[in-house]
Amino acid sequence: MKLSGADVIIECLKEQGVDTVFGYPGGQAIIIYDALYRARNEITHILTSHEQGASHAADGYARATGKVGVCIATSGPGATNLVTGIATAYMDSVPMVAITGQVPTNLLGKDSFQEVDITGITMPITKHNYIVKDISHLADTMREAFAIAREGRPGPVLVDVCKDVTAAIVEYTPKKPDKSDYVSTKYHNVSSEEIAEAIAAINNASRPVILSGAGAGIAGAEAEVLYLAEWADIPVSTSLMGMGTFPGTHKLFMGMVGMHGTKTSNYAFHSSDLVIAIGNRFSDRIISKVSGFAPEAKIMHIDIDSAEVGKNLNVDFPLVGDIKKILKVMQAGIVSRSNTVWISRINEWKEKYPLRYAYSDEIIRPQYIVERLYELTKGEAVITTEVGQHQMWAAQYYNYSNFRQFISSGGLGTMGYGLGACIGAQLGRPDKKVINIAGDGSFRMNLNELATAVEYKLPIIIALFNNRALGMVRQWQELFFDSRFSQTSIDRGTDFAALANAFGAKGINVKRPEEVDAAITSALAETDTPVLINFAIDKDDKVSPIVPPGAALCDVVDC
Structure with a gap:
């Protein structure tokens, strides 16, 4: 069927199962918005007050649902107003597709009204980005953008579309998304030897801890993390972004680890002999002083992104691949046991150093x-x-x-x-x-x-x-x-x-x-x-405890 470029964008959104988008119209995106008007019974457009709000809303939608969030803006300031939201999604591995209007192809590079090189601006903060100057490439670009946003470690993708491309006519052929487009076998290649070494390390550890990060949740591996913790009796902490990947009320949960982590978590990591990091990038807010992080421990790092493994810490057992699959494969070899002495020590810390504050009848804490x-x-x-x-x-x-x-x-x-x-x-x-x-x-x-x-x-x-x-x-x-x-x-x-x-x-x-x-x-x-x-609330209320900048986790103090 013959469609305009704007209608191709809408049809591709429908192909991907998109029913909600967030955005703000403008001159270079006006033809896309005309197509959205015609598709208003199939795709709900949420008009935000500012393009940054649209990008954060698309991000929040993606995190809450697991779907790809979509935001739309016009060229120039409309596109640059998305940048903070795109960078936010990039840092936290959130699947998002940002669609921006661009000046017509014959005006590119001429400092035209509301022209900005948004692909150049966003190159460091997207998994990939495109400028579409030929309508024959539009449909495949849109499909590829969604595949890349989902595939492996998720993240934002920007598609910048010239205005004349949105107006041009092309033959459009519908295509159903292929799951294999974003679940690639290249993420399932951990060797049997690597698995065996990791299993042996877990079975031989006397003071193991699990660090569960957002990657565990993105991979849908919460059940596997829970199984590992309960089966091998291993206490669990999470990163800030990993909150909820392990039940907050579970007896093995120690709370958050790092700068504002619990004393129990920080002392446990400092005393551990094996850190099992699952879907975590070992940010500075987690490890603090590198030389002081888990000084007696071997480090096992399970992550889909090879760039994260060994980036901030030396890793003894790198397992790069699909987290859920790796943990499932490991289950058969891990010995069920009770780490009585280690868990008793953890519980002593929990009792001695709970999160605490002084309730007041006078001021709201x-x-x-x-x-x-x-x-x-x-x-x-x-x-x-x-x-x-x-x-x-x-x-x-x-x-x-x-x-x-x-x-x-x-x-x-x-x-x-x-x-x-x-x-x-x-x-x-x-x-x-x-x-x-x-x-x-x-x-x-x-x-x-x-x-x-x-x-x-x-x-x-x-x-x-x-x-x-x-x-x-x-x-x-x-x-x-x-x-x-x-x-x-x-x-x-x-x-x-x-x-x-x-x-x-x-x-x-x-x-x-x-x-x-x-x-x-x-x-x-x-x-x-x-x-x-x-x-x-009182301006003197403080977040406690805290690891002072440059200190080791064991140097955590109350404020």
Whole structure:
């Protein structure tokens, strides 16, 4: 059949099972938007308030559903406004396809109105990107973009399409996606010798620990991680991005490891003789001082991306391949046992060094808010976060039972991420209550997306931890810079509850601990209205414990 380039884009989206896209129109994307109008009964377009919000919403949708998120923008500033969201998705291995309009081919390279080399700009932060200047390549490029976004370690792909290509006519032949396009046999080639050595290392270890990262969840290997832990009686910690890959209430769970990990996790890794890292990239926030990380341990690293294995730490047992398949193959050789002495030591640390804070009748403690959110949602909410202290409290005090329940910017640390991601997650998971735990500093960056949530009647909750400061930077200034609080006070008198009401959402101010439950319960009862709860917290509350910069995990201290 003969179709315009814009209609080819829409047909390719439908081929891939896309039913929701996020975006903002503009001159060079106008023909794509005309095609979207005609396809409005098959593809829902969510008009965000800003292109960055569209990219974060596509990201949140992808993380919450496991599908590829899609965002659309016009050329120039529209495309560059996607960059932060694309980089966020790249750092956290999120499958996303960003489609941008571009000036016509005859105007390329002439500093035309709203022309920018978006493929050049995004080359370092995408798995791959394309500029389409020939309509005969459009359909295959779109299909390949989705295959690459999904395949192996997922990530974002950008497709930049010249305006004249969207208007041109071409013969279009439908094609069903082939699963083999993105599940490649090249990821299943771990040798039997490597497997045997890894099994022997696990069976011979007396103080093993498991580090479960986001890769375990992306691979759908949560059940295999649980089996390994229970079968071989191995305690488990997660990275920030791995929250939910192991049940937060399980007796073998030690909590998060690293800079703001539990003392139990950090002491266990320091004392271990085998670290089994599953789908983790060993970031600096995990290992801290390289020479001080698990000094007595052999390192086993199971990951689909060979570039990550040995990048930050020397690895004794590298297993590069599909995590789920590798763990399944290993099951037959791993001996079931009870690590009584080691687990007893872990439990002693748990009892001696639990996460703790002092409850107050006078001021609202942020840890208490997270605990009440957990109890009142029965631990079943999807939690998104902005970036800062509130992000760490959300990781520490809400017990996650599945991987797609905690959605946060870990690698890039993007302030302003959470609200867009919350919108995308709620649209992707309408069966769940989605809560964005936010700090006032992060929230004000993209709060305009409240208008989007109101327009689409999304019953999201924004739990705003308002300490009138850039809390995490302020905490560092106090601890490491002799309390020189440079530009971290943002007490600007903003009435966030009134602001929410002005957008058409529901705003609630909470100033005392006894008001917390009623506010949360009221917000949970809403079915088609966003609710912002403005919790007044103290600017001196700190995330604890902490591993000071440059210190070893064993040097973890309370704040």
